[in-house]
Amino acid sequence: MQNFNFIRPDNLEEACDLLVRYKDRAKLITGGTDLIIALREEKLPNCLEIIIDISNLKELNYIKEEGKYIRIGSGVRHAEIANNKLIKKYAPVLSMASSVVGSPQIRNKGTIAGNIITASPAADTIPALIVLDSILVIRKGKEKRKMFLKDVFEGPNKVNLKSDEIVCEIYFEKLPLGAKSNFIKLARRNAVDKSRMNIAVVAQQNKNKEITNIRISVGSLTPIPERFKDAEDLLLGKLPTQDLIQKAGKKIAEEMINKSGYRWSTEYKEPVVKSLIDRVLNGIVEVE
């Protein structure tokens, strides 16, 4: 185990000040489900001096409704999000994704911001937050800035946040009335195992059954989490048929190969993503 001093600030302001003072020599801890493994394997830089525990800060622990937005404090645990009434009502895709992270024990500790900043391509909540077009509120000292979640990722396990910045909040617009959403995790076993692939979808149809709103994100396919715009464009404004859904699956597979190259896993992932998109859409869309 690496050596460090442990500090538990009483409020967010104190935590921000500490981070500005220590920068690279400090690390924040909330759920700790990734950080403690790294500490134990002594993988953090030698300059590490302090661990700042923000897991008990009430200022980062809330889920609230504010006009058209849902706002989630960065320290909220997966288990709380999975069971929260507001999330179930206005963003069920996030509730579904949060309910399959790790195991009950991991969901009782791991936080939504932790899942984001670890930036694992296999993270379960990220595709859900991507299809919600989520925005992050980031604080440095007393300054605040906002950024789209999709812009925070630089590559696998890499985010473009400075060492003195804290993610304070994740917010997104409530899904419109009549929009449906769905999430599927594919793993060798349901619990604990990380996703081989996961898929999050938002879809809405008008009274003629034409698709008026479609958002798709698939985890573990591309280096940076994103929406699959080509497939979305193909579906938008159309009457969904099984044939059209298959074509959308093909588009996603093409986009995967374009962005990630043809890899050892492609032969597996190509048919699987086609089948997953079929399953996830058929779960919520009325197909002709």
Add this chain to the structure above:
Amino acid sequence: MAANRKIELNIKVNNKDYKLFIASNKRLLDVLRDDLGLTGVKEGCAIGECGACTVIMNGKNVCSCMILAGQAEGAEIITIEGLEGPKGELHPLQEAFMETGAVQCGFCTPGMILSSLVLLKNNPSPTEEEIKEAISGNFCRCTGYKQIIEAVQLAAERMRGGGM
């Protein structure tokens, strides 16, 4: 590299208050086992997957290998040792685990029982699926899952009956 400072830790374990001075890089698991001698808490994988180190912290089951000791300041912890009744009697879950043969090598048992206890406190009549979900973060490598599920069902029945 920074030196470890000692930190003060005030913690309630199995209904007893402790004030400890510990190295800042200890995990809750280390404090429970090494400082308090509660060796019913097991270290298995140490990466939060196997659930052998499960304890109940403020009413929730967590992996004690995934918590820095300092993060448990002010917390209430229950370990398997805390299930013992005032006269040394076993908890209905422990009785049921023995009766159904749910204990083989025994390494996973404390964690299994604590995850099951959290389940039964929140849901006194769980379905088989709910039991499976509740213990999905606890691995049994003797693969005696069937008996473990039976044990939780049996204990649930007895606890609902108000006995013990």
